Amino acid sequence: MDRCPEFRHTSVVKLEAARPSNGEHAGHEPVHPSGGSSLPVAGGHEGHTRAAVVQLLVEEGPISATDIGARLGLSAAGARRHLDALIEAGEAQEASSAGWRQRGRGRPAKLFQITAAGRGKLGHTYDDLASAAMRQLREIGGEAAIEDFARRRVQSIVADVTPVAADEPEAVESTAESIAEAFTSAGFAASTRPVGNGVQICQHHCPVSHVAEEFPELCEAEREAFSELLGRHVQRLATIANGDCACTTHVPLALPPKTQ
CATH class of the missing domain: 3.30.1380 (Muramoyl-pentapeptide Carboxypeptidase; domain 2)
Structure with a gap:
């Protein structure tokens, strides 16, 4: 661990249409509830996509895996895979579901948020x-x-x-x-x-x-x-x-x- 990658080293690409990459995005066009957004993703690059997930956790968390997938053009499984990796690294965690975020009846969606350890890896001045x-x-x-x-x-x-x-x-x-x-x-x-x-x-x-x-x-x-x-x-x-x-x-x- 001579040098650790930092989330601040990301490229910024405007999401207008998501292309399938490594089979993960196939059949899943991005949906932007907020009417479009600029997030740091890079043509399916694993590290940049994960950095985009982190940015969503910071800016809009607690947020569900479904919403993350919709914002980034990922399948539910693809979004959950990045979340699982962040949770395993101690950089993200499940948050208690808020009633106002629940849609309809049934079990509320799991929400996720950044941890102190994850926030510590973000760029700073x-x-x-x-x-x-x-x-x-x-x-x-x-x-x-x-x-x-x-x-x-x-x-x-x-x-x-x-x-x-x-x-x-x-x-x-x-x-x-x-x-x-x-x-x-x-x-x-x-x-x-x-x-x-x-x-x-x-x-x-x-x-x-x-x-x-x-x-x-x-x-x-x-x-x-x-x-x-x-x-x-x-x-x-x-x-x-x-x-x-x-x-x-x-x-x-x-x-x-x-x-x-």
Whole structure:
């Protein structure tokens, strides 16, 4: 899970007539109760169609599978298949049926809505806001203000990690694991792995990567914190901010011999 797809990367096509795709739309022309709508679907492309389902859940949910199918030109089975996948991923859920949505007698239709997890995957402008705030901070306080902010940020992440007390490989590995756990709790999906005569701390996700592209002080502050906690020089081998698939930091288990 080096990089997760985001719903914001969708194309927008106006729905005027739906063409059959992969057999799913055959015999089902789109019906638009609202008189037509622009939704992000793309010629039967699975990911884009699911993104369109998500957008309907956000904008019009709770909504039934039948209404979703009618809006997107999907069969009932096709709409339900996308909903089942979203429910399994924890991004959608059944909602209690509202009486005013029920048509006629009989059991009310099942309604579906987006979950907090699903909403969290939608596009947002937090990165732009953070970058703008960082630029303003630099304008007011200079580079020293940026570096101080970066150090305070990483210290808040590793505040509960105990520094290496003894120069022993087991102690170094244990502290590296504690660092990884702290960063995982902060959303970095971190882990450790033994490599040769050392251990590597791998951050498979970086929630601030777009900001770190402009402000590498964030990455450098992490490296300095690792070094202080582990009691040795550590080396950054790769960063997501530079286009790599993960942020990788090498930690030697043994200290180099002291020179006389």
